Amino acid sequence: MDKKILRNISYGVYVVSTKYDNKDAGCIINTLTQITSENPLISISLNKNNYTSELLKKANKFIVAIISEDIDPNIISTFGFTTSKDVDKFANFSYEEVDGIKVLNKGICGYIVCEVKDIVDANTHEVIIAKVIDTKKYNENKEMTYRYYHEVIKGSAPKNAPTYEEKEEKKEEQVGKKKYVCDICGYEYLTDGELPDDFVCPLCGADKSHFKEA
Ligand SMILES: Cc1cc2nc3c(=O)[nH]c(=O)nc-3n(C[C@H](O)[C@H](O)[C@H](O)COP(=O)(O)O)c2cc1C
Structure with missing residues (x-):
């Protein structure tokens, strides 16, 4: 099997956030897909060890913020490489609260408010299927793709990301x-x-x- 072909799958880059019992959590994901258009459903894949996943399953509700190319890269390093268990990830960034859940509002195209409908076990991860219950578009800025994140921002994905690669070949x-x-x-x-x-x-x-x- 040539796993390299998996690198040709396209993704965006997002911040998923949630709140439960007065505790905030949020993390970077790239695994969002829209599943249906009428009464829209989306899915995301979350590592079972992520604190965001733990809170999201209790809250049954979360928000996906769509990252734009002009985002402060510190947001990606904070939300993608530290855990909400130890760090108040929102402390140094601009955000608003939507139904009590913090959502970033700079470097973001808009957001999607979601309600959990189903959870499918996928070994290290869980696929969360959710109903879109509200949306907001902030601007017309260009959304960041996973390729842009790698090639322009020069970022990588940590172990908990479903697309993590053990060792990259020299380009x-x-x-x-x-x-x-x-x-x-x-x-x-x-x-x-x-x-x-x-x-x-x-x-x-x-x-x-x-x-x-x-
Ligand atoms: C570019 C990028 C993509 C990522 N994609 C995912 C993903 O789709 N699912 C996931 O569970 N983690 C993903 N991660 C990893 C989480 O963001 C990371 O493990 C985070 O520290 C978890 O924080 P938490 O413990 O506060 O939930 C990604 C990270 C980066 C930088």
Whole structure:
């Protein structure tokens, strides 16, 4: 089986958020699909270990914010590489509350309010099927695709993402270059030489000490 073909599947990039028992949670996902158009249903795939998943199943309700290309990359590193169990992910970003659930409102095209209808077990993940109960469009900004996230933002996906890949093959532009990887957010930096001392991760703001040669 050539798993490389799976990289040709297209996705968007989203923030799923929820609230239960006065606790907020949210995480980045790429696995949203619209399933039906009349009385629309959508599905998302969530890792069983994600705190967002734990709260979402209790709340039975969540919001998906559609990320646009102009998003602050710190939002992706915070929501995609830390856990709401330990961190108040919304603390440093602009948001509003919709039916008590926090939803980001900068770097976002709009949002979809969802009610859980069904949960399907999928080994490490669960597929959440949900009814769309409300929507809001903020602007006409271009939505971010998963390809844009990889190729322009130069981000990677952590282990809990369904599309995580153990080891990527060297792409043409990487040949002969050194690759440094941020141990916080997975950002990859290619260079002919060494990392400068004042180097700061453009994705999460970590300093040079967090970069390891890969
Ligand atoms: C680009 C990207 C895509 C991701 N896609 C998913 C996904 O579809 N499903 C999922 O469960 N986790 C996905 N993740 C991982 C979660 O966002 C991550 O595990 C997060 O830290 C979970 O936070 P929580 O514990 O607060 O829920 C993705 C992360 C990134 C950066």
